[in-house]
Amino acid sequence: MKINRFGKAEILTPQEITLLFSEGFVKPRDRALFGVCLYAAARINESCTLQKGDVIGTRGIRPKLIIRAYNTKGGQDTREIQVHPKLKEFLSEYSNELSGRNPHLFPGRHGLGHIHKASADRILREALRRVDLDERGMSSHSFRRTALTWMSDSGVPLRHIQSISGHRSLAALERYLGVTEQQKENAISTLVF
Template sequence: MKIDRHGKAKILSVEEVQLLFNSGLQTERDRALFGIYLFCACRIQEACTLRTVDVYDASGRVRPKLIIRKGNTKGKLATRTIPVIDDLRILLTNYQPATGQPYLSPGRFGEPFQPDSADKALRKACKRVGLEGVSSHSFRRSALTQMSDALIPLRIVQEVRSYAVELKMR
């Protein structure tokens, strides 16, 4: 568990995730952003740099698949398309970025929301509900652990973890 931002990120239980989304995270933007971390098992940089057009179509509806561009991935190896499951679709439908906004989670001066700012928002949410040892990476670790617990083949979990190849979940 992380202590003073050192150590491994905590793996969240279902109850802790519900607590964070129901009481800790205060804005639709934050719920959508952290929903992407959780349901796509992506890294903080990947979620913060998502473009609006990679999530919503021209009419403002959530696309069936979310696109993470290879330039925003850790290894910059491949663009990934990730199916948007119903729980994530609800979070993204409840949150609509301002019209003409290039980034899903806008920050200041037309730039994407910065990972440090997202991390700060999460720390405030965790403090609000009394959770310790949680970081943005907790959502990625929790998603991968849940996949493993659900007996998803290790090869698929490794693909998600490494992002070396495009994952097509069925």
């Protein structure tokens, strides 16, 4: 896992996100898997263990995806997260490939169980190499941390971000968020001498 000097997964730049989703992830499954991590700010295990029914309904992609409490870190509350239009696009493209009786959105090897997070990590490593991005500091958790930090940078209230992330406290969430160049520039521009 790529980590920065403070022990946290790197925050991705918009250019890195674009490159990964346009050229790095070559399969619809991979774009959907990591799209959930980014656009729903989900942990990789939460993404890997999603059930089809928590994302896809009788009319197609649901407006909100459901991350069940039993799949969250520490068995937190079940979360419903609005599906971003780009995530809906990734999920729609991928849903055309789904078949079989496996209830998981991302089936494991030979269609059994769900994809393992180690397999997801291999997919990410291959995508990073494909687009020649440095693997050090990058991990599946980079997508979650990026999403939450970008929400904070955009002025989304911390309580709302907390409801999406599932952090138990605002203090835990604040420690988790990264400081981006945009925040540094905003801080400097507010100085009054």
